[in-house]
Amino acid sequence: MTTTIDFKNADYGFIELIKEMARQANVEFEQRDKVSRLDKAIKEIENGEVERFKTFEEFEKSLDA
Secondary structure, rough: OOOOOOOOOOOHHHHHHHHHHHHOOOOOOOOOOOOHHHHHHHHHHHHHOOOOOOHHHHHHHHHHH
């Protein structure tokens, strides 16, 4: 059985406690860190996935398209 649990505002100590409980119960534990929105935006810029506009009017036109 696979279960996903998301912890928001959990400090490092709490995460370590959950990991230790999983180890004691012989449960496989996998931790995936969520990519922050800033990191995602930086990656999009590095990959050239960004539209650039010279004027605000060009930007508005792209929203209507």
